[in-house]
Every structure is written in C-alpha cells, then in structure tokens.
Amino acid sequence: DAKTTQPNSMESNEEEPVHLPCNHSTISGTDYIHWYRQLPSQGPEYVIHGLTSNVNNRMASLAIAEDRKSSTLILHRATLRDAAVYYCIDGGATNKLIFGTGTLLAVQP
C-alpha cells in the first residue's frame, strides 16, 4: 500500500510555478522521499529525491518539511510538457518503489 497522500489532480498555467504537495507522515528517519512522473504513453521518469534538506536539480526542487511528514515538489516554470502524473514515493520498501495514484497535473497554455 502506498504510504503517501497526494491530491488527485492539480491545474497550472504555463510558465507559472507549480507546487505539488505530498504527505508522508509515517516515513522513517532514514528513508528517502522520491518523486517520479509519468507522461502519457511513457514509463515513469525519475524527477528528484531527498532525505532532509531541500534539493534542487535541473528538473525541479524538493522542499522537505522539518518534521519530514510532508514535502513539496516545485516546478519553477511549468511547460505543456510537464503535464503528467506525479508520484511521491516513500523510499522505505526493501525491494521496490511503491506507487500510489499520484497527482495528475494539467498545464493550461
């Protein structure tokens, strides 16, 4: 069972920032938080992951709450190509990624 909670869907306008929230209140202290996304007709794609402090890469930023019970994926300027299902994953499983239902992000031109 997925151990994270995300909104089913969100909408954004092109070229605006997007903040995708995730709750993971049962995450253990040593487990990473991962974000993947799945574009239509493609396999899941790694976006970013982190443990405690905020993380940045060329795709996005990850802001992790101080108590680690929630995190936010930040897309700084949404484009139409960012329309996808975004999965927040508690990285604590021993042999797999546990995907929930994710957040379907729609980007309006």
Place this chain on the structure above:
Amino acid sequence: EAQVTQNPRYLITVTGKKLTVTCSQNMNHEYMSWYRQDPGLGLRQIYYSMNVEVTDKGDVPEGYKVSRKEKRNFPLILESPSPNQTSLYFCASSLWFSGNQPQHFGDGTRLSIL
C-alpha cells in the same frame, strides 16, 4: 545514451501462446524489476532481481517467470498467457536497490491477450 529498452512495445496474442518480453539496460545496473500497470490499480511489482542469478517474487508473480543470466538482460516470460495478463508492462533498473538510488524505466510494453 543510458537507457532501458523493452521489446516488443506492443503485442496482441492469444491465450496459451508462450511469449517473452525482453528488457535490456546498458548502465551496468545490478537491480532490475518488472511492473505491470492497470487502471485503478497503479503500478505493481511482478518480479525483481538484485543481481545476476538472483531473482525473487514481487506482489503479483502468478503466471510469470523471469531469468537473470547476465547483468544487462531481464526477460519476462508468460508461459501460458491469459486475458487477465492484458496490461501495460514496465521494466526498471538501478545501480543497486536502495532508497537512495533513482530507478530508470523503459517505455513500456502493451500486451493484449485475447
């Protein structure tokens, strides 16, 4: 280019006719895994492999077999396919399995079993 390659991308076949979906990665990854994705059920793990000659069942292994004779390949075998195995299948790999390793996924194989 680093990638996970699955073949075929699409296949329509009939019940009982053995088929193999191949998965190959060129990143020298130790860990490989198969998932299936169904509407309303999300992605579920079928089998995984921590290294060559080491495989184990995931959450939904019934009706599937795998092998890992060499590091780069991890084929998924359906010995006697049935309609309930109609699904979208993804292969994934990572350097090794840990909570700190990103996984790379293939583009998927859509199987229809009639």
